[in-house]
Amino acid sequence: MPELPEVETTVRGLARHLDGERIERVTLNRADMRFPFPDGLVQALTGARVIGLGRRAKYGLIHLDRESTLVFHLGMSGLWRIDPTEAAKHDHLVIETAGHRFALHDPRRFGFVDLVDTARLGAWPAFAVMGPEPLGPGLSAGHLHAAFAGRKQAVKLLLLDQRIVAGLGNIYVCEALFRAGIDPRKPAGRVSRPALARLVPAIREVLEQAIGDGGSTLRDYARPDGELGYFATRFDVYDREGGACRRCDGQTVRRLVQGGRSTWFCAKCQK
Ligand SMILES: [Zn+2]
Secondary structure: OOOHHHHHHHHHHHHHHHOOOEOOEEEEOOOEOOOEOOOOHHHHHOOOEEEEEEEEOOEEEEEEOOOEEEEEEOOOOOEEEEOOOOOOOOEEEEEEOOOOEEEEEOOOOOOEEEEEEHHHHHHOHHHHOOOOOOOOOOOOHHHHHHHHOOOOOEHHHHHOOOOOOOOOOHHHHHHHHHHHOOOOOOEHHHOOHHHHHHHHHHHHHHHHHHHHHHHOOHHHHHOOOEEOOOOOOOOOOOOOOOOEOOOOOOOEOEEEEEOOEEEEEOOOOOO
């Protein structure tokens, strides 16, 4: 499942070939993904020029010169294929410029696209309730301190709450809590200010390291059938139940279930 670093890598990969280009042709190979394609999507995109790309949480943004923005979400299995040598069954939306073809490919179809007035992006329903970007200036120890005040839920669960921090998924919350030495079970309101001051850079480091790993694979996208969005990165605790802790080397990484999802942590290093 694509997380924020995969979406960021996808946006950067698309930007290389799509930014500044005019969209010459748009093909929809079915009527919907998770949701129906917006009415008039083909007409709205055809002839438009791409004037910039961006990302908000796990959503990619393709800004057009018609004061509109194509918002895409990759769902569980979505990815963009650049210059595929042949059409594939699950290429649901295909955008063509003078030089390239971009196919939004999603076998499970949990992904979707929407077309939004650029000036009203902040009011788009998913964005209107989102907290600050983890890599932006809005995330600070003070913000987390205020958001966690008096909250009894486990800190791990509140970090997954998109209203508190946007775009953080299970992998990176586990990794950041490990790096900051915070027990994922701790009631959020009881995490100390110094611990929160460690947590903010830990969140940024784990995301930026993964984006760097994704970026190092970008050169591969020049090849035919280049697929954006998925890459291998190294995790300290995620999916390492029973493995030796890489910090203390004495404990094994434990797994527990919180809110229906797995958490991996070291009980010795995380207090
Ligand atoms: Zn440890």
